[in-house]
Amino acid sequence: MIEKKTFPLSKAALDDLAKKYPTPFYLYDEKGIRENARAIGGAFGAFPAFKEHFAVKALPNPVILKLLAAEGFGADCSSYAELLLAGMAGITGGDIMFTSNNTPAGEYRTALDMGAVINLDDFTHIEYLEKHARIPELISCRYNPGPLKAGNAIIGKPEEAKYGFTREQLMAAYPLLQKKGAKRFGLHTMVASNELSLEYHIETARIIFSLALEIFNTTGIKMEFVNLGGGVGIPYKPEDRAIDFRELAKGIETQYRNIIVPSGLAPLGVRIEWGRAVTGPYGWLVTRALHHKHIYREYVGLDSCMADLMRPALYGAYHHISVAGKEEDAAAEVYDVVGSLCENNDKFAIQRKLPKIEAGDFVIIHDAGAHGRAMGFNYNGKLRCGELLLHADGSITRIRRPETIDDYFATLVKEE
Numbered sequence: 085m086i087e088k089k090t091f092p093l094s095k096a097a098l099d100d101l102a103k104k105y106p107t108p109f110y111l112y113d114e115k116g117i118r119e120n121a122r123a124i125g126g127a128f129g130a131f132p133a134f135k136e137h138f139a140v141k142a143l144p145n146p147v148i149l150k151l152l153a154a155e156g157f158g159a160d161c162s163s164y165a166e167l168l169l170a171g172m173a174g175i176t177g178g179d180i181m182f183t184s185n186n187t188p189a190g191e192y193r194t195a196l197d198m199g200a201v202i203n204l205d206d207f208t209h210i211e212y213l214e215k216h217a218r219i220p221e222l223i224s225c226r227y228n229p230g231p232l233k234a235g236n237a238i239i240g241k242p243e244e245a246k247y248g249f250t251r252e253q254l255m256a257a258y259p260l261l262q263k264k265g266a267k268r269f270g271l272h273t274m275v276a277s278n279e280l281s282l283e284y285h286i287e288t289a290r291i292i293f294s295l296a297l298e299i300f301n302t303t304g305i306k307m308e309f310v311n312l313g314g315g316v317g318i319p320y321k322p323e324d325r326a327i328d329f330r331e332l333a334k335g336i337e338t339q340y341r342n343i344i345v346p347s348g349l350a351p352l353g354v355r356i357e358w359g360r361a362v363t364g365p366y367g368w369l370v371t372r373a374l375h376h377k378h379i380y381r382e383y384v385g386l387d388s389c390m391a392d393l394m395r396p397a398l399y400g401a402y403h404h405i406s407v408a409g410k411e412e413d414a415a416a417e418v419y420d421v422v423g424s425l426c427e428n429n430d431k432f433a434i435q436r437k438l439p440k441i442e443a444g445d446f447v448i449i450h451d452a453g454a455h456g457r458a459m460g461f462n463y464n465g466k467l468r469c470g471e472l473l474l475h476a477d478g479s480i481t482r483i484r485r486p487e488t489i490d491d492y493f494a495t496l497v498k499e500e
């Protein structure tokens with residue numbers, strides 16, 4: 085089945101909007117995000133102490149974090165700045181999972197001061213945390229299943245991924261943490277990114293439930309929660325099929341009933357750290373066509389570039405493209421849709437069939453609501469664009485201004 089990719093504003097509305105906020109900009113849809121958040125909460129709500137900790141790195145804007153918090157979401161942070169962003173949105177204490185890696189001491193201290201749940205990435209960090217901060221009462225560890233789990237295009241094979249503890253290390257880690265004063269425990273894993281296979285995620289849950297049981301049998305230590313991480317994919321391509329959250333929750337529940345309930349480990353809390361699947365489909369990068377170039381191929385140059393959205397250049401990722409007002413036109417042209425960086429991989433699309441594009445047309449890049457602007461950078465002196473929020477009542481507000489040339493020069497040190 086081919087899903088039609090939609091954009092919430094008409095060409096006329098965009099014309100008006102661009103007078104106030106020139107392109108390029110990100111536009112997020114509050115109604116879509118809230119409805120999706122409720123669908124996730126509804127599907128998983130039956131699990132004990134269920135919590136979705138939204139991965140702040142996917143869309144690090146406190147306005148978005150606040151509206152997710154109002155839907156019952158917490159935050160998953162991995163850096164000092166992300167902890168502060170969660171705090172700005174009023175998300176504090178155990179509603180924050182601090183899932184970092186290669187972590188500096190100061191970030192552990194900030195996380196502990198905020199009461200966040202620390203999720204350790206490595207065995208050596210037990211001693212590091214004790215030495216530079218303290219071992220909290222509640223602590224979690226991240227598991228890397230290595231060769232037990234097949235790989236995935238973005239995150240790679242688990243055995244080649246830098247994250248987490250081995251199974252043997254976990255068996256030693258929990259008793260050691262207990263000796264050092266920890267009393268409550270969590271177990272985390274995240275092995276995939278943008279994975280659309282239902283079976284893959286259910287299998288991950290089976291592995292983690294089995295491991296919680298094995299840890300109990302080996303060490304006598306009971307987990308308070310498991311955290312299944314993020315990595316749930318979204319249908320970037322019109323022919324992709326979205327994951328049905330209810331079906332996924334049902335599959336995980338079956339594993340819970342088969343593994344956790346009979347072994348007396350219930351109730352076991354279930355947490356997730358989804359980012360992409362929460363906001364990804366509800367954000368668009370809105371640009372305008374600047375130039376049309378005809379050489380060996382046809383190029384459409386936009387007023388944006390990979391500084392605003394680097395997923396296509398970084399992973400060869402597909403982002404659907406539509407042209408405002410030409411949604412029903414035949415895709416009669418074949419273009420490379422490019423930005424302005426002096427890097428030949430600065431292409432939003434390669435050899436893409438699209439309607440004929442004229443200079444000034446609004447070219448809309450879909451499914452940019454997660455890992456979009458957040459990954460931006462300033463190479464070539466490019467300034468990152470701002471962010472707008474389309475509210476449920478139809479009004480639009482700016483939730484981040486575009487960068488200015490003063491921002492770009494702000495870190496330069498003047499010669500004495």
Ligand SMILES: *Cc1c(COP(=O)(O)O)cnc(C)c1O
Binds near residue numbers: 274361
């Ligand atoms: C990136 C990340 C997430 C979110 O991943 P999505 O693919 O956006 O769901 C969650 N947890 C951790 C530890 C991450 O690094």
